[in-house]
Amino acid sequence: MLTAIYTAVGELVGEGADRISFPVIAERAGVNPTTLYRRWDDVNALLEEVAVAALTRDGESLPDTGSLEHDLAQWADIIARDITRPERVRYLRAMVSARVDIVSACPVTETRREQASKMVRRARERGEATPTVPQILDHVIAPLYYHVVFALPVDHEYARRLVHDVLTMVR
């Protein structure tokens, strides 16, 4: 039931369907539209629910190359490739247009913060000088996501440049 609905939403978002409404989702999921109308306030609410589930599921293993520079480079590249996938873009946009209060406990940012923390901690234990975790979030993560949601180009070179920049902040 709920799985079928999530799957339907995922498929529609993935296909880039121009029209994602309760009736459309319901038909795809093989359920009655009324069910959706009764459970969620509007389409965005459902969309965001699915988006959070999809965006926080980190199948990615965190890089551990032995140097923060390479860790960050690989990590930024993984993220860049991930969030530029069409369905990820749509999910991110859905999250943005969704309600403010729910997003504020932004699970996506939290995941990134934890990952950055882990890499920085390992680097410091190795005796490396590192930028701070907030710096990494502000100067690597933020520009990547900013580019995606505002439809600006994101590629390998860009991710690499951001990592290079943040590493110059090490004092």
Next chain:
Amino acid sequence: MLTAIYTAVGELVGEGADRISFPVIAERAGVNPTTLYRRWDDVNALLEEVAVAALTRDGESLPDTGSLEHDLAQWADIIARDITRPERVRYLRAMVSARVDIVSACPVTETRREQASKMVRRARERGEATPTVPQILDHVIAPLYYHVVFALPVDHEYARRLVHDVLTMVR
């Protein structure tokens, strides 16, 4: 005519109207819905047009303090205060959800790029070492907008920190 439409959209967005459709906008503007349907492809297109007009209208005079550090600090602060206003946030969100196609360049970013270019040029003419314009966009503008659209906190201190960070990139 066109002014009335823009005004109507502005009011609706400002009020946080849950339902912004052509018929609704038309009624508010005192025009016929057909006019809207014929002129714009869909509501998002109109919404983005108004958003761009509102977001790029720079009544702000560009800081010119005699040092890039202070110019950037004031500039970042002006932007931070501006884009955290509720109606600005709504416009930004509207732009994000409207921007489905990767084709067009983001006018908001363009404005910021021009402003950054001007400040950097002046600084270089004074003989100051400066970060690059893309660096300023990536490490000051991007984090600010990212925080706004993902409902993360933005304040004076944050803007100041970003400017400080980007200035450490000067080689």
Next chain:
DNA sequence: TAGCTAAAGCAAAGTTCATTGCTTTTTGTG
């Protein structure tokens, strides 16, 4: 199992949206 409760389905009705052909008004120019 019987019975109670919550969830899902069904169907009908109302509302809003979106499209289209045609008429009217405005605008700009010879």
Next chain:
DNA sequence: CACAAAAAGCAATGAACTTTGCTTTAGCTA
């Protein structure tokens, strides 16, 4: 001024969305 082109209004039509009351099914407990 007059006329042609563009823009806006009007009205009718169909489609899609939303809501609602009621029925049916599923799940759970005594």
